[in-house]
Amino acid sequence: MAELRQNLATREWVIIARERARRPNAYVESSDRLRTHERAEHDPTCPFCPGNEELDLERAREPAGPDWQTRIVRNKYPALAEQGLLTRSFNGVERSITGVGYHEVLVEHPFHNTTLALMTDEEIRAVLLMYLRRGKEIAADPRVEQIVFFKNHGERAGASLLHTHSQVIGLPIVPGNIRHRIEEARRFFDDTGQCVFCTMLADELRRRERLVAVNEHFAAFVLYASSSPFHIWILPRQHHASFLHVAEAEVMHLAPLLRDVLFRLYAHLNDPDFNLLIRSTPTKEPENGYFHWYIAIVPRLSRSAGFELGSGVWINPTLPEECAAFLRGDISATE
Numbered sequence: 506m507a508e509l510r511q512n513l514a515t516r517e518w519v520i521i522a523r524e525r526a527r528r529p530n531a532y533v534e535s536s537d538r539l540r541t542h543e544r545a546e547h548d549p550t551c552p553f554c555p556g557n558e559e560l561d562l563e564r565a566r567e568p569a570g571p572d573w574q575t576r577i578v579r580n581k582y583p584a585l586a587e588q589g590l591l592t593r594s595f596n597g598v599e600r601s602i603t604g605v606g607y608h609e610v611l612v613e614h615p616f617h618n619t620t621l622a623l624m625t626d627e628e629i630r631a632v633l634l635m636y637l638r639r640g641k642e643i644a645a646d647p648r649v650e651q652i653v654f655f656k657n658h659g660e661r662a663g664a665s666l667l668h669t670h671s672q673v674i675g676l677p678i679v680p681g682n683i684r685h686r687i688e689e690a691r692r693f694f695d696d697t698g699q700c701v702f703c704t705m706l707a708d709e710l711r712r713r714e715r716l717v718a719v720n721e722h723f724a725a726f727v728l729y730a731s732s733s734p735f736h737i738w739i740l741p742r743q744h745h746a747s748f749l750h751v752a753e754a755e756v757m758h759l760a761p762l763l764r765d766v767l768f769r770l771y772a773h774l775n776d777p778d779f780n781l782l783i784r785s786t787p788t789k790e791p792e793n794g795y796f797h798w799y800i801a802i803v804p805r806l807s808r809s810a811g812f813e814l815g816s817g818v819w820i821n822p823t824l825p826e827e828c829a830a831f832l833r834g835d836i837s838a839t840e
Contacts, residue, residue: 507520507523508520508521508523509521510730511730512728512729513693513701513704514686514689514693514701515685515686516689517732517818517819518818519732519819519820519821520819520820520821522821522822527822527823528823529734529735529773529827529828530831531823532734532735532774532804532806532823533775534776534777535775536775538776540775541619541620541667541771542619542776544617544618544667545617545618546616547616547617548617548668551617551666551668552666552668553576553610553612553666553668553670554615554617555571555573559578559581562579562580562581563577564579564609564639567631567635574614574628574631575614576612577609577639578609578610579608579609579610580610583608584606584608585605585607585608585674585676587605587607589603589604591603591677602677602678603677605648605677606649606676607643607646607649607673607674609639609674610671610673611632611636611670612668612669612670613669613670614628614632616669617667620658620669621669621767622768622771622776623768623771624764626764629760629761629764630760633760633763634756636654636671636783637749637753639673640654640673640749641749643673643675644749649675649788650678650787650788650789651675651680651683652673652674652675652785652788653673653674653676653782654672654673654748654782654783654785655671655672655781655783656672656780658779658781659776661805662778662779662805663780671781679787683784686784686796687786687787689701690795690796691796694795700744700795700797701795701797702796702797703744705729705740706724706742706797709726714829715727715728715729715825715829717737717766717769717832718765720761722741722743722755722762723739724742725738725739727825727829728825729825731825732819733803733804733806733819733821734804734806734821734822734828735770735774735777735806735823735828735832737766737802739766739801741755741797744797745798746785746792746793746796747785747792747798748783749785749788750792751798763800769832769833770804770832773831774804774806777804777805777806779805780801780805781800781801781802781803783798783799784799784800785798786798807822
């Protein structure tokens with residue numbers, strides 16, 4: 506029989522379709538597709554490869570000089586404009602705000618044939634530190650209310666360029682789905698006096714059946730109420746509401762665990778398309794006891810349809826516990 510599960514943090518329901526459940530190995534990508542490590546190290550037509558840098562768009566690079574490791578560039582076709590005043594308009598049912606903000610691309614590595622899963626811990630640390638650097642700089646702009654960090658890997662995840670990169674967007678509003686998560690976290694805190702994310706993390710560490718990787722500072726697990734196969738959260742074990750308040754020393758411990766999780770996906774599922782998101786509080790909200798920043802990794806292995814759009818309830822045809830076991834190596838690819 507199918508089972509409905511609820512995400513304690515968001516209060517969203519998903520259907521775990523046991524009767525049509527697929528084994529985790531059913532999601533292994535075809536060996537015919539060109540995987541990231543099989544591409545050429547340099548593409549002369551790629552705007553992110555060394556030698557093709559569009560310097561007029563460049564915001565920062567680390568280290569300085571021609572042998573850069575990471576670069577931040579303004580998006581060539583930005584969704585928001587950096588220049589301009591923030592103005593609001595109300596006219597009956599018409600409400601609008603001028604589209605000011607930031608839209609930048611973080612080029613994560615000079616090589617065209619790599620991605621976070623294939624990088625060294627030190628290379629991933631450089632990416633995370635650039636996230637922090639630009640996030641803090643953008644947050645200093647009083648027009649910015651929310652910063653969204655995300656990575657699209659693969660065509661099904663929305664990537665238009667193959668070269669490994671992330672994006673950073675500074676918005677003049679707080680999106681509704683982020684407000685919803687904050688309100689649900691506050692409601693749980695008011696009811697129990699506890700952070701819902703800390704509660705979920707403690708339960709996952711105790712049960713261990715959905716854990717994928719863990720170290721002293723971070724833990725990664727497949728969600729109990731996963732909306733799709735292999736939906737993973739990475740939570741810091743120390744409570745912080747904002748990613749921008751993370752100490753650089755803590756980033757040192759995040760890099761190896763993030764690499765471990767992404768490499769497990771890469772190796773076990775044959776370089777799947779995925780989205781990576783950093784969920785954090787709005788820029789003007791102080792540290793609090795109820796929200797807890799985290800990283801969400803969502804492999805694009807299934808599709809939504811009319812039922813999901815009409816109900817807001819997702820159908821997941823794979824057991825989260827089996828997905829975690831598959832990534833840990835407890836279930837073989839041939840079972």
